[in-house]
Amino acid sequence: MNIQEYISSGIIESYVLGLASAEERIEFEQMCSEYPELVEARNNFELALEEQARRNASPPPSKVKEKIWSVIRQFSNTPKIINMEPTTRRSSGSRWVAAASIILFLIAGYFAFTLYNRNKKLEDSNKVLEARANRTDSLLNRITEEQKTINNPNVTVVNMVGTQKASPSSASIYWDSTSTNVYLVVKNMPKLPSDKQYQLWALIDGKPWDLGLFDAQENNVILKMKNTQKADAFAITIENRGNTGGPTLEKLQSMGKAKL
Amino acid sequence: MSPYTKYNEQELVALLLQQNDQAFSYLYDNYSPALFGIINQIVSDKETASDVLQDVFINIWRKIGSYDDSKGRLFTWMLNIARNAAIDKIRSRPYQDNLKNQPLTENVNSKSANPVVNPQINDVGLKKLIHKLKEEYRILIDMSYFQGFTHEEIAKLLNIPLGTVKTRIRSALIQLRTLI
Numbered sequence: 001m002n003i004q005e006y007i008s009s010g011i012i013e014s015y016v017l018g019l020a021s022a023e024e025r026i027e028f029e030q031m032c033s034e035y036p037e038l039v040e041a042r043n044n045f046e047l048a049l050e051e052q053a054r055r056n057a058s059p060p061p062s063k064v065k066e067k068i069w070s071v072i073r074q075f076s077n078t079p080k081i082i083n084m085e086p087t088t089r090r091s092s093g094s095r096w097v098a099a100a101s102i103i104l105f106l107i108a109g110y111f112a113f114t115l116y117n118r119n120k121k122l123e124d125s126n127k128v129l130e131a132r133a134n135r136t137d138s139l140l141n142r143i144t145e146e147q148k149t150i151n152n153p154n155v156t157v158v159n160m161v162g163t164q165k166a167s168p169s170s171a172s173i174y175w176d177s178t179s180t181n182v183y184l185v186v187k188n189m190p191k192l193p194s195d196k197q198y199q200l201w202a203l204i205d206g207k208p209w210d211l212g213l214f215d216a217q218e219n220n221v222i223l224k225m226k227n228t229q230k231a232d233a234f235a236i237t238i239e240n241r242g243n244t245g246g247p248t249l250e251k252l253q254s255m256g257k258a259k260l
Numbered sequence: 261m262s263p264y265t266k267y268n269e270q271e272l273v274a275l276l277l278q279q280n281d282q283a284f285s286y287l288y289d290n291y292s293p294a295l296f297g298i299i300n301q302i303v304s305d306k307e308t309a310s311d312v313l314q315d316v317f318i319n320i321w322r323k324i325g326s327y328d329d330s331k332g333r334l335f336t337w338m339l340n341i342a343r344n345a346a347i348d349k350i351r352s353r354p355y356q357d358n359l360k361n362q363p364l365t366e367n368v369n370s371k372s373a374n375p376v377v378n379p380q381i382n383d384v385g386l387k388k389l390i391h392k393l394k395e396e397y398r399i400l401i402d403m404s405y406f407q408g409f410t411h412e413e414i415a416k417l418l419n420i421p422l423g424t425v426k427t428r429i430r431s432a433l434i435q436l437r438t439l440i
Contacts, residue, residue, distance in 0.1 A: 010430035013437050016332065018340040019404055019429065021411075029331060042332065048440045050294070050335045056385030057293035058300055064310050065288055068317045072284075 006031065007041045016045055146185065146222045154178045158234055160254040171216075171254060173200075173234050180227040182211055189216035189253070192238065199239045201247050202231040208247045213239065233257045266290075269334045276324045288317060291335065295342045301387040302346035302406050312349050316342045347408035389439045390432075397432035404429060 001009070014020040015028045032039050149155055158173040174183040184200055192198070192215070200211040211234075212225040238251040266286055267275070275283035296313050303309040319341055327337050349355055390401045399418070403409045411429070415422040 008434065010433040010437075013433035014430065016336055017405055017433070018343060019433070032330075045437065045440075046333045046336045049339070050333065052389075052440050053294040053298060053335070053339065053385065056297045056388075058297040058384075059293045060296040060313050061306075061310055064292070064314055067314050068288065068321075071314070071318050072321055 003031075003035050003037060007038055012038075012042050012045050016042060016049060142222060149174045149176070149183050149222065152176060158256040160234060160236060160256040162254045163252050171236065173256065174222075175228075175231065175234075180229050182225040182228060184214065184223045184225050186214075186216040186219055186221055186223070188219060189236075191216070195241050196238055197241045197243065198253070199237050199243055199247065200225050201235045201237065202228045203233040203235060204228075204230050205232070208235065213241075213243060269329070273324065273327060273329065273334060276321075279321070284321060287320070291338060292317070294335070295338060297385055298339060298342050299346045301385055302343065303349055308349060308355065309346070312342070312345050316345050319345070343405075344408075347406075351408065386436075386440075389436060392439055393432055393435055397428060397435065400425065400429050401432050401436065 011020065011024065011028055015025060020028060032042065150157070154176050156175045156177060158175060160171045160173060162170055170187040171189060172185045172187065174185065175181075176183075182200075182202075189198065197213045198216055199213045201208040202211050203209075209228060209231075210226065211228060212223075214223050214225070233255060235247065235255045236253045237247045237249065238253060239245075239248055267283065272283055272287060276287065292313060295316060296309065299309045299312050299316070300306070303312055316338070320338055323341075327334065331337075387402075387406065390398045393401065400414060403414050403417070404411070409417065411422060411425045414420075415425045418425075
C-alpha cells in the first residue's frame with residue numbers, strides 16, 4: 001500500500017475519532033513519523049473536525065465553570081499552592097529518580113568492591129603460584145644439569161669422604177677431563193659461621209691448587225668450580241671468608257682421590 | 261487561526277502544564293461550547309451532560325501532562341476525553357437504571373431502525389451528518405462512535421461478520437470525511 005492509499009483508507013478518520021484499534025494506532029503513529037504528508041492530512045482532518053464541532057457548539061450552563069473551579073481549588077487551598085503543584089509533583093518524580101540512582105550507585109559500588117577484592121585475591125594467589133613455578137623451574141634446571149653431568153661418560157666422579165674431624169661431611173666432585181669443568185655437589189656439609197667458607201682444592205703432584213670458595217647452604221646443589229686439567233686428588237678445607245692464601249690443612253674436611 | 265484564539269496551542273499547553281489559572285479559564289471559555297456540543301450528542305439529558313463536561317475539564321486539568329502534541333491537536337485530545345467520558349456515563353449503572361424508569365418511547369436505541377433518541381437535542385453536529393450516510397453505515401458509526409461499542413460487540417449485536425463491520429466502518433468514515 002502506498003502512502004496515498006493509506007491516507008485515503010479511512011485510517012486518519014478512524015485514528016482521530018478514537019475508533020482505531022491499538023495495533024492500528026501504533027502503526028499510524030509509526031507512519032506519521034515517516035510521512036509528513038500523512039501528518040498534514042491528519043492535521044487537516046483535525047482542523048475540519050474542530051471547525052465542525054465549533055459550528056455545532058452549545059454553550060454549557062454558566063454554573064459548570066464555577067463548579068469546576070471549586071473542585072480544582074480543592075486539590076489545594078490557595079492558588080499559590082496550585083501553582084506549586086507541578087513543581088512538587090515533578091520533584092517527587094525526581095526524588096524517585098534520585099532514590100533509584102542512589103540505589104543503583106550503591107549496587108554498582110558493591111559489585112565494584114567485590115570484584116576489586118576478588119581480583120586482588122586472584123592477583124595475590126597468582127603471585128604465589130608464579131613464585132612457586134619459578135622455584136620449581138630453577139630446581140628442575142639444576143636437576144637437569146646435574147643429570148647431564150652425571151651421565152656424561154667423560155666425567156670422573158670423585159666421592160669425597162669426610163675426615164675424622166668432620167665425619168658427616170660428604171660431597172661429590174664431577175670432573176670432566178675433556179672440558180676440564182669441575183662441578184661439586186654438596187651432600188651433607190655442616191653450616192659454617194658467616195665469616196667462614198669451604199674451599200675446594202685440587203692436589204697436583206702433592207701441591208694444592210685453589211678450585212674456589214663456596215658456601216654449602218643447600219644440599220644437593222651443583223656448584224661450578226674452577227677448571228683444572230689435572231688432579232691427583234681433591235680436598236675441601238674450611239677457610240676464612242674470601243681466603244686467598246693456601247689451604248689450612250688442619251681444617252681438612254674431606255678428601256677424595258681422582259682415579260686416573 | 262480561528263477568531264477564538266488568544267493563545268496558540270503551544271503557548272496554551274505550556275501554561276496549562278504550569279497550572280496557570282488564566283490559561284485554564286481561557287481554555288474553558290474557548291473550548292467548552294464545542295465539547296459540550298459533542299457530549300450532548302451522546303448524553304441526551306442536559307443536566308447529566310453538564311456533569312460530564314465538569315468531569316472532562318477536571319480531567320483535562322489533571323492530565324494535561326499526558327497530552328502529546330506529536331499525536332494530534334489539543335482539541336482532538338480533549339474531544340476524545342469528552343467522548344469517552346460521555347460514553348462511560350451512558351454505560352454507567354445509575355444512568356442505565358434511570359433510563360429504564362423513563363417512558364418506553366424514549367428508551368430507543370441502536371437496535372431499532374432509527375438510533376436517534378431525541379432529535380430535538382441530539383440531531384446536530386456529527387450526529388446530523390451521519391444521517392447523510394447510507395443506512396448500513398449510519399448505524400455502525402452511531403454504535404461505534406456515539407455509543408462506544410467495539411467492532412466485536414457490533415458484529416455480535418448486529419449479527420454480521422467482524423470483517424464486514426471493519427470494512428463498512430472504514431467506508432463510512434471515508435464518506436463522512438467528505439461531509440464534514
